[in-house]
Amino acid sequence: MLHAFAAPTFFMLRLQPTFPCSNKPTCSRGKGNSNSAHATMVHGKEDIEVAAKKMPYQHLNMESARNIDGVYDSFGGKLSHDGRVLKQNFAIRSYELGPDGKASLGSLMKRLQETSVQHCKSVGIFSSGFGSTPEMDKRGLVWVTRKLQIDVENYPTWDDVIQIDTWTCASGDNGWFRDWVFRDYRTGGNSDSSKWSLCVMNIQTRRSFQFLPEIRDEMECLLKVTDPVIDITKINCEQLDVNTKNHVRTGLSPAWTDLDVNRHVKNVKYLDWVLESIPLSVLKNHQVSSIVLEFRKECRMDDMLQSLSSAARTLGQSTSNEEIEFDHLLRLEDGSAILRGKSVVEAEVS
Amino acid sequence: MLHAFAAPTFFMLRLQPTFPCSNKPTCSRGKGNSNSAHATMVHGKEDIEVAAKKMPYQHLNMESARNIDGVYDSFGGKLSHDGRVLKQNFAIRSYELGPDGKASLGSLMKRLQETSVQHCKSVGIFSSGFGSTPEMDKRGLVWVTRKLQIDVENYPTWDDVIQIDTWTCASGDNGWFRDWVFRDYRTGGNSDSSKWSLCVMNIQTRRSFQFLPEIRDEMECLLKVTDPVIDITKINCEQLDVNTKNHVRTGLSPAWTDLDVNRHVKNVKYLDWVLESIPLSVLKNHQVSSIVLEFRKECRMDDMLQSLSSAARTLGQSTSNEEIEFDHLLRLEDGSAILRGKSVVEAEVS
Secondary structure, three states, X not given: OHHHOOOOEOOOOOOOXXXXXXXXXXXXXXXXXXXXXXXXXXXXXXXXXHHHHHOOOOOOOOOOOOOOOOHHHHHHOEEEOOOOEEEEEEEOOHHHEOOOOEEOHHHHHHXXXXXXXXXXXXXXXXXXXXXXXXXXXHOOEEEEEEEEEEEOOOOOEOOOEEEEEEEEEEEOOOEEEEEEEEEEOOOOOOOEEEEEEEEEEEOOOOEEEOOOHHHHHHOXXXXXXXXXXXXXXXXXXXXXXXXXXXXXXXXXXXXXXXXOOOOOEOHHHHHHHHHHOOOHHHHOOEEEEEEEEEEOOOOOOOOOEEEEEEEEEEEOOOHHHOEEEEEEEEEEOOOXXXXXXXXXXXXXXX | OHHHOOOOEOOOOOOOOOOOOOOOOOOOEOOOOOOOOOOEOEOOHHHHHHHHHHOOOOOOOOOOOOOOOOHHHHHHOEEEHHHOEEEEEEEOOHHHEOOOOEEOHHHHHHXXXXXXXXXXXXXXXXXXXXXXXXXXXXXXXXXXXXXXXXXXXXXXXXXXXXXXXXXXXEEOOOEEEEEEEEEEXXXXXXXXXXXXEEEEEEOOOOEEEOOXXXXXXXXXXXXXXXXXXXXXXXXXXXXXXXXXXXXEEEEEOOOHHHEOOOOOEOHHHHHHXXXXXXXXXXXXXXXXXXXXXXXXXXXXXXXXXXXXEEEEEEEOOOHHHOEEEEEEEEEEOOOOEEEEEEEEEEEOOO
């Protein structure tokens, strides 16, 4: 099925929800139980040295050379775990708030993208196309999103600073995941999480592409070997029954400003389109606590799209704990699917 | 005419293009020539002390109390000129780039908004509604944009850090301006600039509102008294002749995620709509070097809009220096104007 994907440009890998924070380290070098869902295994120092020899582009700049009186460095993040994890802080800005006064889901999603690129740059394998390595760049290859899941328990608000920890690992012959955990920087509070699955696509032919050993070797310095705590490839979005659909938003079309540097529609635009099919009456007093998007096909500048959603299940009876599950379908007017998705919205605590 | 405005939420004041940088100070305390277009006059220390006594909410926190190991502080900006100027740095993120690989105009515009709010917060008069002071908040008042102009010579790209300097001053009985200069933080290079004109609106009635002395006093700590080097109130957008319009984009409508915390359509959404009427063939190899937007009326969630533009004038013959001026009109389907605008686009140097 991988060859069917040609979705918006993005980067890598899968989330391990029990990511080690400074208080509760769960990640230990060269140790791990591959049968335990919560066990992790990271490369030992020897592995890193071997990998480093293979990689002419790698510069593990643990102390960033980009520091300009501390300010610039704080914008670029910090490597840890031998360069396999990037930690980056972001302030929530006024323009990112939605009508509920909280950061929008889209604004959080954008930050995940940025940390992926910063991670590649920090370890010295950044080339062009935002996430493409030099070996990928030679071949005109870019990352595309195959699937993503974002779970948010607490949305930050203006002037909050969030810390994002991110790492990456390979999956099968053709896939990569990127995992993120984000938390309140000041309190180190409860973390939210995101998992992202990607494959490589040739930008000229817009077709997915098998991984070459040269690219695998080049990315070795990023790789954090972990068992899949949650295997995103096994999460499938239900097929929405278009005949019983509850909500539909038609006449959607990308603008020039919705395109990224690879001239693909930005990921966050797809998210916005999906959210537009949730009824306003629900959006006004609910927030998205979880969303999964599964990309099937890329849309082009002059395509006209429809966003459909169907309330699949309602959990809870009172306003305070009401949860609604939605199935989503974004499709071209001819009926072909751009993406399938599912989301859970829950009543906001006022 | 002020009472006709009820546009998106925003903040304050006018730009003085010759803003003092560290190399060329043009701003001096208690000194100024009100007849000279380039002279500036700033309150002396005595004025500040008098003003401070009037303001129970004011805390001139020149050394921010928000500092958490340097990171958080760098996100919040720094006051200078007795608190009348805020300097704030921002990194350009991957998600802010357009298809030309440069930061979009919208992403720069958003940063201007953020510095306004940070300025109010830094001097201790931040309340709610993002820019509303406590006295405004008591009365249910918010800032609305009346007019704005942004001039950009050089668009930054990914990982660039821009420094924005911003200050504010009053204009007439009912208006305020906010001025910004943004420049490359690393090189201190050529600065671009923006001017923003605002008035106060009652959020319940959605009507503009006369300034009360209590609000004026409260804002005194922010005020930088300068002559209007460029008086934005005198810049008028041409009336676009809808019969000879060249380009039109119909079926535009705000989504829930386009609303800000005051439930107004975000400023940047208006900008996006305006840009959507510029032909794709032009957008593909030109960049906006200047834009003026003049807000007439607010649009609501269920409004359907049209964005019209007309190429008013073309300057230059060769591709390398070609400049095109556009007149813009954003209107409801019943024909009533939401905003008028004009822009200059110039051929991008490849």
